[in-house]
Amino acid sequence: xxxxxxxxxxxxxxxxxxxxxxxxxxxxxxxxxxxxxxxxxxxxxxxxxxxxxxxxxxxxxxxxxxxxxxxxxxxxxxxxxxxxxxxxxxxxxxxxxxxxxxxxxxxxxxxxxxxxxxxxxxxxxxxxxxxxxxxxxxxxxxxxxxxxxxxxxxxxxxxxxxxxxxxxxxxxxxxxxxxxxxxxxxxxxxxxxxxxxxxxxxxxxxxxxxxxxxxxxxxxxxxxxxxxxxxxxxxxxxxxxxxxxxxxxxxxxxxxxxxxxxxxxxxxxxxxxxxxxxxxxxxxxxxxxxxxxxxxxxxxxxxxxxxxxxxxxxxxxxxxxxxxxxxxxxxxxxxxxxxxxxxxxxxxxxxxxxxxxxxxxxxxxxxxxxxxxxxxxxxxxxxxxxxxxxxxxxxxxxxxxxxxxxxxxxxxxxxxxxxxxxxxxxxxxxxxxxxxxxxxxxxxxxx
Amino acid sequence: xxxxxxxxxxxxxxxxxxxxxxxxxxxxxxxxxxxxxxxxxxxxxxxxxxxxxxxxxxxxxxxxxxxxxxxxxxxxxxxxxxxxxxxxxxxxxxxxxxxxxxxxxxxxxxxxxxxxxxxxxxxxxxxxxxxxxxxxxxxxxxxxxxxxxxxxxxxxxxxxxxxxxxxxxxxxxxxxxxxxxxxxxxxxxxxxxxxxxxxxxxxxxxxxxxxxxxxxxxxxxxxxxxxxxxxxxxxxxxxxxxxxxxxxxxxxxxxxxxxxxxxxxxxxxxxxxxxxxxxxxxxxxxxxxxxxxxxxxxxxxxxxxxxxxxxxxxxxxxxxxxxxxxxxxxxxxx
Numbered sequence: 142x143x144x145x146x147x148x149x150x151x152x153x154x155x156x157x158x159x160x161x162x163x164x165x166x167x168x169x170x171x172x173x174x175x176x177x178x179x180x181x182x183x184x185x186x187x188x189x190x191x192x193x194x195x196x197x198x199x200x201x202x203x204x205x206x207x208x209x210x211x212x213x214x215x216x217x218x219x220x221x222x223x224x225x226x227x228x229x230x231x232x233x234x235x236x237x238x239x240x241x242x243x244x245x246x247x248x249x250x251x252x253x254x255x256x257x258x259x260x261x262x263x264x265x266x267x268x269x270x271x272x273x274x275x276x277x278x279x280x281x282x283x284x285x286x287x288x289x290x291x292x293x294x295x296x297x298x299x300x301x302x303x304x305x306x307x308x309x310x311x312x313x314x315x316x317x318x319x320x321x322x323x324x325x326x327x328x329x330x331x332x333x334x335x336x337x338x339x340x341x342x343x344x345x346x347x348x349x350x351x352x353x354x355x356x357x358x359x360x361x362x363x364x365x366x367x368x369x370x371x372x373x374x375x376x377x378x379x380x381x382x383x384x385x386x387x388x389x390x391x392x393x394x395x396x397x398x399x400x401x402x403x404x405x406x407x408x409x410x411x412x413x414x415x416x417x418x419x420x421x422x423x424x425x426x427x428x429x430x431x432x433x434x435x436x437x438x439x440x441x442x443x444x445x446x447x448x449x450x451x452x453x454x455x456x457x458x459x460x461x462x463x464x465x466x467x468x469x470x471x472x473x474x475x476x477x478x479x480x481x482x483x484x485x486x487x488x489x490x491x492x493x494x495x496x497x498x499x500x501x502x503x504x505x506x507x508x509x510x511x512x513x514x515x516x517x518x519x520x521x522x523x524x525x526x527x528x529x530x531x532x533x534x535x536x537x538x539x540x541x542x543x544x545x546x547x548x549x550x551x552x553x554x555x556x557x558x559x560x561x562x563x564x565x566x567x568x569x570x571x572x573x574x575x576x577x578x579x580x581x582x583x584x585x586x587x588x
Numbered sequence: 589x590x591x592x593x594x595x596x597x598x599x600x601x602x603x604x605x606x607x608x609x610x611x612x613x614x615x616x617x618x619x620x621x622x623x624x625x626x627x628x629x630x631x632x633x634x635x636x637x638x639x640x641x642x643x644x645x646x647x648x649x650x651x652x653x654x655x656x657x658x659x660x661x662x663x664x665x666x667x668x669x670x671x672x673x674x675x676x677x678x679x680x681x682x683x684x685x686x687x688x689x690x691x692x693x694x695x696x697x698x699x700x701x702x703x704x705x706x707x708x709x710x711x712x713x714x715x716x717x718x719x720x721x722x723x724x725x726x727x728x729x730x731x732x733x734x735x736x737x738x739x740x741x742x743x744x745x746x747x748x749x750x751x752x753x754x755x756x757x758x759x760x761x762x763x764x765x766x767x768x769x770x771x772x773x774x775x776x777x778x779x780x781x782x783x784x785x786x787x788x789x790x791x792x793x794x795x796x797x798x799x800x801x802x803x804x805x806x807x808x809x810x811x812x813x814x815x816x817x818x819x820x821x822x823x824x825x826x827x828x829x830x831x832x833x834x835x836x837x838x839x840x841x842x843x844x845x846x847x848x849x850x851x852x853x854x855x856x857x858x859x860x861x862x863x864x865x866x867x868x869x870x871x872x873x874x875x876x877x878x879x880x881x882x883x884x885x886x887x888x889x890x891x892x893x894x895x896x897x898x899x900x901x902x903x904x905x906x907x908x909x910x911x912x913x914x915x916x917x918x919x920x921x922x
Contacts, residue, residue, distance in 0.1 A: 198694050204689035207645070208682045214652045215678055218667030225656055226664045230887025233657025235776065237895050240653045241902030244646040248909045251643055255917065306888040308895075538671045538742060555686060565696045 145260040145532055146218045147541040151548055155213055155515070157510055158552045164291035164509065167280045168363075169199045170273030171335065175359050177266050181528065188386065190574035191356050192269075193257075194566065199272070200254055201562055202561025205555060207247070220541070224524050224534035227303050234308035235282040242282060246275040259399060261374050280328065288316035293525045312426040320516070323374045326367050329561030330471060331505030338502035341495040352575040360496065362482075364505070365475035371468055376431065382519075383432035386526065387441040388450060389519035389535050392457035394428055396442045399433070403428040403440040406509075408462060411454045416444070441571040452521045459516035467508035474501055589889075589896035590658075592870070596881050596899045597654045602860055604647035606765065606853050608760075611644050613766025615684070615712020617786060618757060625782060630705075632773050632783075633766070634692065641911060645685065650899075658895050661885045662872055669731045669745045673718045678835035680715030683707050711757060713875070720758025724751035727867060728810060728889040757797040761856055764790035768836070768852040772845020784840050790832070815866040822862045829858035 142150075173195045180188035215238075219224050219567020228263070252260070252268035257264075289295075295311030296303045337360035343353040383390045390396070395411035395418045396403060405428040426436035443451055474497050481488035488494055524531040571578040614633040621629045647708060655663040667674065673704060684707075725746040735741030756825035767787035783784040805812035816822045832855040839847050886892055 201689055201693050204685055209684035210683075211645070211649055211652075211681055212678050213675055214649055214656070215667070218656060218663050219671055219674060222631070222664035222668050225667070226660045229656040229660035229663065230658070230891040233653070233887070233891065234894055234898065236653050237657050237898040240646070240650050241898070241906060243649065244643065244902070244906050245909065248641045248648050248913055253914050259916065305892055308891050536671065538669055539670060539738060541683065544675055546723055547675075547679070551682060555682070558686070558690060561692060565694060569696060 142399065142542040142543070144541040145535050146544040148535050149531070151457075151541065151545040152220055154545075154549060155209065155554060156517075157513065158556070159206060159213055160509065160513060161506060161528055162202050162209060163276075163280060163283075164506075165202045165332050166199070167204050167273070167276040167325070167328045168332035169195060169202070169292045169336070170276060171267060172333075172359050172363065173199060174270045174273060175265065179355075181266060186576040187352055187355060187483075188550045190576055191352060194570060194574040195356075196254055196269075197566055200250070201210060201559060201566075202248075203250060205559055207243075209552075216372070216530060219538075221524065221534045222536050222537055224529060227529070228290075228525060230292075230498055231306050231311045232286050232302065232494040234312045235285045235289075239279045239286075242275045242278040248273055249275060277325065280325060284321040284324045285312055285314070285317040286469070287516075288320040289314045289523065291320070291389075291526050292316040292518055293528055298528055307546075308446060315385060316381060317527055319374070319378045323371075323378045323512070326371050326374050327505075327509045329363055329367035330371055331509045333360050333367060334471060334474075334498065334501040334505040335503070336360035337364055337396045338498045341498040342502075343567065343570070345492065345495055345499070349570050349575040349576060349578055352570060357495075357498075361478060364471075365478045368468070368471040368475040368505075371481070372472060375465075375468065376485075378429050380434065383440070386519070388443070388446045388452055389457070389516075390432060391441060391446065392452040392519050393461040393515055395454055395458040396428065396440060397444060399439055399442040399445050401437050401439040402426045402430065403442075405431065406458075410459075411458050413454050450522065452519050457515055457519045460511040460518065464508045464511040464515060468513070469503065471485040471501060471504060471508070474498070589893045590883060590886055591881050592896040592900065593654060593886075593892055595689040597651060597658075598864070598897075598904075600647045600651040600654065602857055604644075604651060605761070605860065606856060607644040608647055609716065609762040609856075610765040610769050612684075612759075613762035613764065614770070614775050615709050616716075616763040617766050617790075618642045619713060620763075621711040621786075628779060628782075631827040632770055632779065645681075654895070654899070657883065658755060658887050659871075659880075659885060660850060662880045662882075665731070665733075665872060667728070669699060669741065670722055670725055671735075672742055673725070675723050677715055677718040677722065678687075680718060684711035684715055685712065691738070696904050713733045716758045716762045719754040720755035721746050721751045722753030726871060727873050728808065729873045729875055730808075731872065733878065734876060748808055750801070750808040750810055753797065753800045753804040754763075755877075757794070757801050760790060760797040760860075764794050765852055770834055771848055776847075787840070791837075812863075816862045819866055821865050825858040825862040825865075827888075829855045829862070832858070848858075880888070 173192055175189050176195065177184065177192040180192060183336040226266055248270045250423075253265065253272055256265045256268060276543040289311050293311075295307040295309070295312045297305040326389070337357050340353040340357040340360065344350055344357060380410060382393075394406055395409065396406070397416040397418075402425060404423040404425045406418050406421040409418040411418050428434045428440050429438045432438075434466055443454065477488075477494065477497070520526055522530050522532070525535045571580045575581055614765040618629045618633060641672060652663075655666075687708040691701050691708060694700060694704075706825075709749065728750050730748050730751065731745045732740050753793060764787070767783060767790045771783045774783070776779060802812060810816075832851045836848060836851045836855070839851065866871065869882040869884075871882050872880040874880075887895070
């Protein structure tokens, strides 16, 4: 494995790993706060148990997200010094604010986890909410930094010199809004479906049914609302990408030739050599409509992009298809659930509905990772779009492959341990968190 | 505004050493506790660091963000030349942070906990060791910007007696801070005696490691003595550090844990002043005699302004919340 590929793989893996924990950290605190609110309002001990159970999960996931985030702040320099040397002062503003948000999140988590019966109950509730709000803010800020790589602004560039730097303008670049809206909704969808699905499993196994039903309802409601909104934000993003990064859009859709009334390709195997897509289903005009809101407007194809500036087509296209496909599946499940809530109350008791949620456990996260792949691979060969190429940013240090293998091993074992720990949390619900269960027997506080 | 940013950088490094360092120290003390005391130490340490555990480690992130936004050349130079120790330190941070949380939040208690504990303890030792090595490397003049071969560019940039002894010194400081901080966490007489004994051992370790640093500086031809004692600020800082150590010795049996804490933190802060001020603002000293300076090698003026304001506004939110967090959990314990 050559060093450049190793560096890219290591970065992709670190981000792909971190993104899951970051999203959970953004979303779970809100679920927790809802359950906590219901407990404070109703006095129902089940909700208190649920809040505690979820907060344990948040603690485990937050710790993992915190260290992988720390690692990323170093990795930017370890792997891409050429990039950071110039980009740091330009796109650093969201990072410095994110540092604050992340710090507040950690402090609030300290209050929340250790503050049961120590503080005024509403203050305690509020600290839990702050965990979520600051997590959300961190997420938006980091995505704003990433958006700058897609639509660099806030500086003048000539002959390798970056001048006239305006970090505020760089933060509010053209892509920040569409990207962060899409990311936040994706986080709610993915986390919501995972959480709801896991509780659905327990309901289907007839374990602590009342407890898990309460949990399921909170997560499922958030997840389905988010999944129903996501196509709107996706449309906003698509139009934005069409305007700013035509090469990325062309790669997403394996759109080889500029044409009016361009077709939207579903599935298919892109053949980059012959500049065509095999076996795909083509819907004429739809791509033009999605990109520009007009069936007849031409969409720029890869043939109008210099060969050296084209992103890898196959990966981008497949990732995009996976994201869209899974997004539609989740949309469909959400529509059914909404229908059940509003009109067909009897469906809520049906096993098939719960089973759909079980199937959906990984889907949101797969879609999220796929979307991430689209935006990152679709930006290649640039690290700063149209300014700096990724290969010019990589570290001169040789042997990055070794570090890639080491970190692969670390991330793989961490993922395994986290899943194992969460599984154990679920198994112990009856003992530790469900007051109505006959086996309820919370741990005595350690002296 | 650059000065404000530099102030924040120094403060976050200092606080990381005083708070995060004590967290590392908690693991180190536990590692060097005999079998019969292990559980006891673990429980006391956990009570002490649990609530502020995550927050203590945020200081490192703040410092890094300040570096890469405000001083990109310094950040990237360190990242390239010290790639290897940084990676080892990161592995330490990852292993430690996760193992600590895992061992306390595992719903089932069984042999897995032993594994997490082992990982936690060893990474508590390795991480500050390499943090110290990295800190030593920045001023050791061992970083070779023009290096042509792998070994001299990426290995000997940090692998030399001076850097290693600074690493060991950092480890002893962490252990010392932890031992002092936790004395007030328990009211049990036996435990207090045990921890006091531990604290005395760590003081001896700090002094011995400090002597080693001076010896290795002589060996490696680093003018450490001159840096520290060459100016009034250094002399005063060292004097104050020694006086507070003296006070500390007499305060052990007075049952005033907060006084111990303040004295120890003050002492280490003074040591940090003494070792950093003389070559300020040059933060990176190279083999070829060149340097990178905090006042010269900065980002653009607009960047420094917005970074400075972000830090100032951020600290309005962070500091009161953090102090109240520490206060409310300490109050309850005492």
